[in-house]
Structure formats: structure tokens, C-alpha cells
Amino acid sequence: MNSTTSPRVAESKELARKEGARYSDAALTPPVDVIEDSGGITLFADLPGVSREKLGLHVASDTLTIEAESDLAVPEGLESSHTEVGLARFRRVFTLSKELDTAAISAELKQGVLKLRIPKAEHAQPRRIEIQAT
Amino acid sequence: MYRSLFPRDVFAEMDRLQREMQQAFDLSPTIRGFGRNGFPALNIGGTPQTVEIYAFAPGVDPSSLEVNLERGLLTIAGTRANALPQGDAKAAVHINERFEGAFRRVLTLPDDADPDAVQAKYRDGVLHITVQRRASSQPRRITVQ
Numbered sequence: 001m002n003s004t005t006s007p008r009v010a011e012s013k014e015l016a017r018k019e020g021a022r023y024s025d026a027a028l029t030p031p032v033d034v035i036e037d038s039g040g041i042t043l044f045a046d047l048p049g050v051s052r053e054k055l056g057l058h059v060a061s062d063t064l065t066i067e068a069e070s071d072l073a074v075p076e077g078l079e080s081s082h083t084e085v086g087l088a089r090f091r092r093v094f095t096l097s098k099e100l101d102t103a104a105i106s107a108e109l110k111q112g113v114l115k116l117r118i119p120k121a122e123h124a125q126p127r128r129i130e131i132q133a134t
Numbered sequence: 135m136y137r138s139l140f141p142r143d144v145f146a147e148m149d150r151l152q153r154e155m156q157q158a159f160d161l162s163p164t165i166r167g168f169g170r171n172g173f174p175a176l177n178i179g180g181t182p183q184t185v186e187i188y189a190f191a192p193g194v195d196p197s198s199l200e201v202n203l204e205r206g207l208l209t210i211a212g213t214r215a216n217a218l219p220q221g222d223a224k225a226a227v228h229i230n231e232r233f234e235g236a237f238r239r240v241l242t243l244p245d246d247a248d249p250d251a252v253q254a255k256y257r258d259g260v261l262h263i264t265v266q267r268r269a270s271s272q273p274r275r276i277t278v279q
């Protein structure tokens with residue numbers, strides 16, 4: 001009997017683990033502002049409750065991933081009665097373009113707002129083309 | 135009641151459906167409405183001793199934040215500065231989703247909230263307000279004589 005039930009139990013456990021993983025993968029999409037000027041791109045993202053230690057920025061080839069976790073000091077025995085921010089994770093992915101210099105990204109986190117500056121690569125800086133009169 | 139400008143708009147219909155679902159599942163609607171999707175977003179909870187309010191207001195100058203308590207109504211007001219560049223003709227705004235400008239949210243506190251024992255802390259863009267409940271309403275054991 002045991003031999004027939006144990007795989008099923010294992011299966012359901014596996015399923016539960018997957019469910020758990022799916023839940024933990026759920027994240028909110030933080031609102032952002034993206035502004036481009038001649039020198040590069042500035043991105044602002046709202047990440048309330050996120051401290052510097054819980055913020056992760058990853059650049060892989062041409063994608064930028066912002067991942068963060070908010071940690072609120074919640075008192076013991078708190079019973080929630082109204083929730084508008086139901087998840088404590090934030091995640092957003094952007095595709096970067098070639099002329100952006102990913103090695104020179106600077107980031108600043110202040111009062112729950114992330115400010116990212118992605119400068120344009122040297123060769124992509126705007127320049128005025130001289131017209132030669134002949 | 136909400137009426138769509140384009141009655142056949144499927145997205146507006148989904149929006150309306152979601153709103154109606156939300157209203158149907160909100161077990162304690164108050165006369166001051168639902169107030170969802172406002173700025174700042176609010177999480178409210180309570181312990182036997184306190185009422186805890188978390189207002190998610192990132193990037194607000196703490197000196198512009200105003201928390202008032204009057205006759206059981208808690209008001210959170212303030213202004214969020216505009217981060218977009220002003221007067222730069224060459225700057226292009228590609229995405230603009232973040233809230234800017236003045237905000238005000240009002241919520242009703244339970245009757246046993248003590249207006250004299252309110253604490254507000256602003257950290258990492260979250261305003262945490264703790265209101266003590268009156269001692270008289272806290273559960274206590276009555277000794278049998």
C-alpha cells in the first residue's frame with residue numbers, strides 16, 4: 001500500500017512546492033517615469049518600503065531587471081482589514097537599446113524612489129554634422 | 135454609476151466588471167466609498183492595542199506630509215514634486231506613470247481609537263501611522279467575586 005501512495009504524496013508535495021514558488025514569484029509592477037535627453041535616459045521607479053539591501057538591479061546583455069522587496073516592520077498579531085498593496089515584491093524588466101552604455105549606469109535610492117541614470121555610449125552622443133561648402 | 139464612453143469597449147467592460155467584483159467582495163463598504171487605486175495606497179490593519187496604517191507614498195518630502203486627526207477622521211495629505219524636466223525642449227518623456235501633485239486621503243478610524251496617542255513615521259517612502267486604542271475598550275478579564 002505504502003509503495004502506491006508515496007509517489008502520489010510526493011507528487012502533491014511537488015505540486016504544493018510549485019504553487020508556493022508561483023506565489024513567491026508574484027510581484028507588483030512598480031510605476032516608472034522614463035525621460036530621455038541628449039546624454040542618456042533617466043528612470044524613476046516607485047519602490048515604497050524598499051531599503052538598499054533589498055534592491056536588486058541586473059543588466060544582462062540588453063535587458064535591465066529591477067527586483068526589490070519591501071520590508072515593513074509589522075507589529076505582531078496584526079490583522080489586516082484593508083489591503084491595497086498585497087505583495088511585498090516588485091519586479092519590472094526593460095529592454096535596453098544598443099546605444100546605451102550599460103557599464104556606466106548609476107543608481108540612487110531615496111525615500112522609496114529609485115533613480116537610474118543610463119548614459120548613452122560615447123559614439124552615440126549627438127553631434128552636429130558639418131556641412132562643407134564646395 | 136460608472137458608464138463607459140464607448141459601450142462596446144471590451145477593456146472598459148473588464149474594468150467595470152473588476153470594479154463590481156471588488157464592490158461585491160468588500161464586506162464593509164463605508165459611506166466614504168472604496169477609495170481604491172488612490173495615492174498613496176493604504177494598507178490598514180489592527181492589533182488589540184493599536185490601529186496600524188501604512189501609506190505607500192514614496193518620494194514625498196516629509197515636511198510636506200500632513201497627518202490630521204479630527205473627530206475620528208484621519209487625513210493624510212501632501213504634495214509630490216514633479217520629477218519630469220521642466221523647460222528642456224530636447225528631453226522626451228517616454229513613460230509617465232508615477233503620481234505627481236497634491237494628494238489627500240481620508241479614512242474613518244474605529245470608535246475606540248485614541249486621538250491623543252498617534253505616532254507617524256516616514257521611512258523608505260512608507261508612512262506608518264500607529265493609533266493606540268483606548269484602554270477602556272481593550273479586552274480585560276473580570277474577576278469573579
